[in-house]
Amino acid sequence: MDRRKELGDAGEAVAAQYLSSLGMEILDRNWRCRGVGELDLVARDGDWLVVCEVKTRSGTAFGDPLESVTAAKHTRLRRLAAAWLGEHDVRPAGVRIDLIGVLHRTGQKPVLRHVRAVGQ
Template identity: 45%
Template sequence: MRAKDQLGLDGEAAASLHLQRAGMRIVDRRWRCAHGELDIVAIDGSTVVFVEVKTRRDIAFGHPFEAITPAKVRRLRALAGLWLQAHELRGPVRMDAVAVIAPRSGSWRIEHLRGIS
């Protein structure tokens, strides 16, 4: 596995743990279909939350949240609709983003942005 891919997996694991500590229940990770992939699906109270995770070693080329463009959000919304159809769920939905900054040495930093649009 390439180091970049492993970093992404490690970031998703860290994000999942962060969300669980915040009281969310993880119901799916790395859900794939022909149109793409959702990183994390969680339940926050009665709300289904679709979480995009971006992991970087540093912010030399910009903050991880900067990689979540309007086009990316539109694609995530479409994928969320497909996930809801596949799981026959209804109810309130929210899109969140988690940035993981994971330097090679030192502490990792996790930022959670609720309600991206």
């Protein structure tokens, strides 16, 4: 397996466990929409649907993991959230986009940063 994919999968697992520990229900992982992209995690937080983008890095030489989420990516996440809702029988009170950055250095416990409701 590609080292980057392995790192990304590990970060998503840490993020899913973290969201679950907050009481969120994970509804979907790595959901794909042809021609638009992929949602890393979809969760329910009470009556809200949470679309969560997870960025994982093994170091900060190229910046903080969350610095790689651009305005274009944010727009794509909104389109993906709408597509996900169109395919699932879920009627949330609202939709929120969260970001989770995971710094996963070899031999160390992952460090996680969670930013709620970006761009809202």
